[in-house]
Amino acid sequence: MLNKNVCPNCGQLYDTSLSKCPLCGTAPQVVETADPVQRRRITDAERRQRRADQKQAEQEARRRKRDARFMEEDEEDRLLEEEEAQRRRMKEEKKALRRAERNSEATSIPNSVVPSFTPGPARDGRGPMPVVYAERDRRRVPRPFLALSAIVLAAALLVGGSYLLWKLEVVKLPIYDKLAAKKTETTAPAETQDTTAAPTDTTVPVTTTLYRGEGAIPCTGITLGETEIVFHDAGEQTQLQAELSPEDTTDERRFASSDAAVVKVSPVGIVTAVGPGEATITVSCGEVEAVCTVLCDFASPTAPTLPPDVTRLELVKTDMSFFHPGESFTLSITNIPAGTPVEWSSLDENIATVDAGGRVVAVGVGTTRVFAKVGKLEAFCWVRCPFKEDEG
Numbered sequence: 001m002l003n004k005n006v007c008p009n010c011g012q013l014y015d016t017s018l019s020k021c022p023l024c025g026t027a028p029q030v031v032e033t034a035d036p037v038q039r040r041r042i043t044d045a046e047r048r049q050r051r052a053d054q055k056q057a058e059q060e061a062r063r064r065k066r067d068a069r070f071m072e073e074d075e076e077d078r079l080l081e082e083e084e085a086q087r088r089r090m091k092e093e094k095k096a097l098r099r100a101e102r103n104s105e106a107t108s109i110p111n112s113v114v115p116s117f118t119p120g121p122a123r124d125g126r127g128p129m130p131v132v133y134a135e136r137d138r139r140r141v142p143r144p145f146l147a148l149s150a151i152v153l154a155a156a157l158l159v160g161g162s163y164l165l166w167k168l169e170v171v172k173l174p175i176y177d178k179l180a181a182k183k184t185e186t187t188a189p190a191e192t193q194d195t196t197a198a199p200t201d202t203t204v205p206v207t208t209t210l211y212r213g214e215g216a217i218p219c220t221g222i223t224l225g226e227t228e229i230v231f232h233d234a235g236e237q238t239q240l241q242a243e244l245s246p247e248d249t250t251d252e253r254r255f256a257s258s259d260a261a262v263v264k265v266s267p268v269g270i271v272t273a274v275g276p277g278e279a280t281i282t283v284s285c286g287e288v289e290a291v292c293t294v295l296c297d298f299a300s301p302t303a304p305t306l307p308p309d310v311t312r313l314e315l316v317k318t319d320m321s322f323f324h325p326g327e328s329f330t331l332s333i334t335n336i337p338a339g340t341p342v343e344w345s346s347l348d349e350n351i352a353t354v355d356a357g358g359r360v361v362a363v364g365v366g367t368t369r370v371f372a373k374v375g376k377l378e379a380f381c382w383v384r385c386p387f388k389e390d391e392g
Contacts (some may be wrong), residue, residue, distance in 0.1 A: 008043045141301075219285035221245035222253075229281075229294045231263075231273035235356025238267040240292060242283045251286035258282070263294045264345075266353045267363060304340050304375055313372055313379035319385040322352070322362035331358040331381060335374060343373040352383040359386075 004013045007021035021027075083198055090307045123348045168177045225241030242253060255265045259279040264272045271281060281292045314335045322329075331343060331354070344354045348368040354360045360370055362385045 006043050008047060011044070011047070030111060096144040099201050123183050216250045217246060217248055219244050219246075219251040219288050222283055222285055222288050222290040224283065224290050224292055227292050229271060229390070231294070231296045232274055232298050234275065234296075234298060236273045237355060238271050239283060240271050240283070242269060242285075242290065244285050249285065254284045256284070264349075266349045270353065272355065306336060306340070306375060306377070310377070310382055312334055313374060313377050315372060317381055318379075319382040319384070320360070321386065323387050325362055325366045325385075325387065326365070328359055328361045331360060331372065333372065333374070333379070336374060342372060343371075345371045345373070346383075347371070351385055 005016050005018075005021075006013055007024060007026050009026040010021065010024045012021050012023040019027065133249060162171070162173060163176065165171045166173045214261055221244070223243040225243075225244070229238060229240070240255070244251075244253060253265060255269050257263050257265045257279055258281075259277065261275050262273075262277040262279040263281065264274055265281050266272075269283075271294060273294075276296050276298055278293065278295050281294055283290045283292070313333050316332050317329070320329055323327040331344075333340075334344075342358065344356060344358050346352055346354045346360075346368060347370070348366065350364050351366040352360055352362055352370065353369045358372070360381075360383060362383075365385050365387060367382065367384045370383055371380045
């Protein structure tokens, strides 16, 4: 240990025969004490002091650099403020110069004439040359507004005059005839509800004169082919015949069931048994009605039993389209045993009907759904009828 030196810079121990530290090249520092431990302590203290001094010097240099940067920024801000203030002063001086020139020139111009400065050739660096024009009357209405007002007034007079002449039956205008007819149609239902104002000395109801147009033939009677129908099985169907009097009546024929859970009827008069019970089918035409009693004399069908693996119904089709009235297609369920009873129903029978066997028939224009129900399972098929109404 006595033959070793300690580098004061890096703390490396090396042989005393070497003149410099083999690691950093620093010459050995002479320490008066001969104790190696004390010598190492003195060397470490000096090294720490040297490092602290170096760190403080670096911090001071960074502080000076930051202060210098702040001073430069402050100087730039000051210069910018001075430039802005100088521009404002120059602007104010120019305004004052123009104001003085205007005041001096206004004294030599009559009262009815005022100067107006517009871009033009410069005049000795004192701004644009003044252009003198006659003072406008600010109370005068602009010409475009007057022209627009005249057009609106002329149009109002034209419409009002034509309507007055049409009202006095001096001239005949088809547009007013159409508007009056449309107004009569829209107000007719509200007027027909007031039965107290109907005349008592006429045999034609008030609704006939309001709802029916010129040349309409009201219905006076309905004759049913049968007034009592008895069904013995669910799904049974029959056609209810209804003859109207007179035959060329313009009123429409309508069918309605009093209980859809017992019996259903289509818009063309096809009656279908649904469940046990008794219901009535009402046939109406205009203000005339006829009633047919329907008795479903059978027990409620028992719920069919399905295999355990059948969790939903799979129809042979889930979407179909018809392009002509009367087209048909028979639906079926593919994943149930043959002979399983199925309840078929249509959401809107004015568009499509379905019988007990699943036969779907197109009736009117539109889109509806046909449902198939087996026990608690149900499925449906979209039915689209995009054909023209006049094809019906």
